[in-house]
Amino acid sequence: MKKYESVIIGHITLDENIDYTGKKVYGEGGAVLYSSAAAFGTGHRVAAFTATAEKDKNRLDAFRLPKEDVFWVQKEKSTDMYNRYFTADRERRESLCTSRGTPFEKEDFRILPESEIYHLAGLLYGDYGEGTIGYLAEKGRLAVDVQGYLRRADENGKMYFSDWKEKEKLIPFITYLKTDAAEAEILTGTKDRAEAARLLCGMGAKEVLITHNTEVLVCDGKNIYTCPIKAQSLAGRTGRGDTTFAVYVTERLKNPIDKSLLFATATVSLKMAEPGPFAGTREDVDKFIDNYYRG
Secondary structure (H helix, E strand, C coil), X not given: CCCEEEEEECCCEEEEEXXXXXXXXXXXXXXXXXXXXXXXXXXXXXXXXXXXXXXXXXXXXXXXXXXXXXXXXXCCCCEEEEEEECCCCCCCEEEEEEECCCCECHHHXXXXXXXXXXXXXXXXXXXXXXXXXXXXXXXXXXXXXXXXXXXXXXCCCEEEXXXXXXXXXHHHHCCEEEXXXXXXXXXXXXXXXXXXXXXXXXXXXXXXXXXXXXXXXXXXXXXXXXXXXXXXXXXXXXXXXXXXXXXXXXXXXXXXXXXXXXXXXXXXXXXXXXXXCCCCCHHHHHHHHHHHCCC
């Protein structure tokens, strides 16, 4: 069986998106879709591992990967989302989970391919069954987007965030931990992103990446690295963190932190010019770096 650099695990969704003008668009989404497109587009050997109900299997056509690199397990329910954006930059939104996907369980991973990194691209608390983190950490480096452990949905589907009760137990298993600025504050109690990153490393994460609308920050427990976002448009704001994290962790397999951070931040800056998953190439990112980071 083919060995991958990263296997990205999460639910592919059907999203109903309404922009600040009232325009409504339906389309596939989810962190697994955005993450896999970005890592694949920048030249990495990646697979997507996803789940839907049988009736929704056609969602797999939205992946920008070769079909043999998309692994699917059938579940009772798929995940559906509703997003209403109140501003042009999409920083303010109302999100609802209109259908909650059946969680991944350890027995689903019987068809999981071999990989250097296992990347949990979750959407909601409960996407992964008990024991998932420990199980995957034994198989390779573990990358976790903390959204899948902090974001929750109430009985009406309304989204809210709550601290991760098991963080001190489970964070030590994580090689790469990703949060945004708001999630980092929930986990640590501080608005200072650098201090939050240090605290999360102190809990046991090997490297912490924190996204913000102005920059991306990485901490390895000793040093803080930052890189500014230089997006020329905000039309593709959705998937910002997913794109950044997926590219960063795969770049880290061969490159130091500073070089990986620059490449990941340039990739998301370029991606944000267009809606949808990243559709460029590694050469496009290199040109963007030359034009906007070295010019």
